[in-house]
Amino acid sequence: MTAGTSGAEGAREAHEGWRGWREATEDALYGPSGFYRARPEGPAGHFRTSVHASPLFAGAVARLLCRLDEALGRPASLAFVDMAAGRGELVTGVLAALPADVAARTRAYAVEVAGRPAGLDHRIEWLAEAPAGVTGLLFANEWLDNVPVDVAEVDATGLARRVLVRDDGTERLGEPVSGAEAEWLARWWPLGGEEGLRAEIGLPRDTAWASAVATLDAGLAVAADYAHTLGARPPFGTLTGFREGRETPPVPDGSCDITAHVALDACASAGSRAPVHTPPDALLRPQRAALHALGLTGARPPLTLASTDPAAYVRALASASEAAELTAAGGLGDFLWLLQPVGAVDAGALLVDVPDHEEQ
Structure with a gap:
């Protein structure tokens, strides 16, 4: 992944199909063909x-x-x-x-x-x-x-940048995260300065x-x-x-x-x-x-039930298995x-x- 820039290059990125994960996911999940x-x-x-x-x-x-x-x-x-x-x-x-x-x-x-x-x-x-x-x-x-949320990643200089993506899943880094999104990261998901660390901006x-x-x-x-x-x-x-x-x-x-x-x-x-x-x-x-x-x-039924009411035991055992999955x-x-x-x-x-x- 390479770092992007702002301004004219950012406009060209949008024209070439680069956009943030939030916008891309919104279309992919909830658009007309989502x-x-x-x-x-x-x-x-x-x-x-x-x-x-x-x-x-x-x-x-x-x-x-x-x-x-x-x-x-x-x-x-x-x-x-x-x-x-x-x-x-x-x-x-x-x-x-x-x-x-x-x-x-x-x-x-x-x-x-x-x-x-x-x-x-x-x-x-x-x-x-x-x-x-x-x-x-x-x-x-x-x-x-x-x-949908945008994704941030720390670049080689320690700066958190927005991750841009194309429809085929290819990624690159875009502009620095700023404003309310930067405030959210600082409060709820501080990234530090290590290159490659990522966060989903939950605002x-x-x-x-x-x-x-x-x-x-x-x-x-x-x-x-x-x-x-x-x-x-x-x-x-x-x-x-x-x-x-x-x-x-x-x-x-x-x-x-x-x-x-x-x-x-x-x-x-x-x-x-x-x-x-x-x-x-x-x-x-x-x-x-x-x-x-x-x-x-998820507790198993008592074994005594198997002898007194086998059908009820099988039903209770199935129910216990399902409860165990839900709580596993x-x-x-x-x-x-x-x-x-x-x-x-x-x-x-x-x-x-x-x-x-x-x-x-």
Whole structure:
């Protein structure tokens, strides 16, 4: 990779197809022929999320919604907002898992850039943006990692520069990072001066998360993603691609998903400044701890059940296996959950069973 310059050369770079990763990813994922618009199979055809791994995940989210419902005093209208809904798998599963009395008061929303899938439950409203002024639970499972960001890399002089990319994935260094993006790096991902160090500039994700939190009048916003926090940032970033279930080099031509892990602590800070009454007590929890608190332990059923009710034992064993996958260290259990309360909601009380040693 070679260093670029500004001015006339920068204009020529743009003309020749060089642009920042944020702009390139935006087109590759969400443009007219983008990965999320043009592929009928949806995200499930290319990578395995917690939602696709087991219906137990939707059941746990439904239990969280029920706990929140009680904390809110059982409002007449309770919202469940599924951000980056894919083909509506999570919101469909949550509705199916709710008790009848809660389901009757729940308004379900799926937020997605792709069109509404055929046959989706008529109770689900399909939207391009999160609804404003609702009370309830906004759940963003693997949304923020697909909010496009620019990439910075330290050059031979110790200066952080924007990484430019062509549609074929070829990279070079562009102009120095400046302004609000430089401030974000200094606060949330200081790079130091070693050549080759990289960072994903998470400012667009902070903005997106704050906007999502601001749509709630009261309730809880949850983001679940592969993530990192200050003090444990990956030195060379995490930008990567996925296609047909396999990790691939990130190429912004619409042929693959492009993703990068999320600086969720920065998002939490941004969410606490959203233009609504949001108390500064957002929580970060590993997914394994959050799901344990919501009833998913992965514990094997007792062997005595195999002799008294073999069919029930097989079902319980399968369920335990799925719960173990959702909570596994080194896998889905390593996701971080950001729980951001809005109004008089105690996020910690909704996960009262989280062991202290699991907290971040």
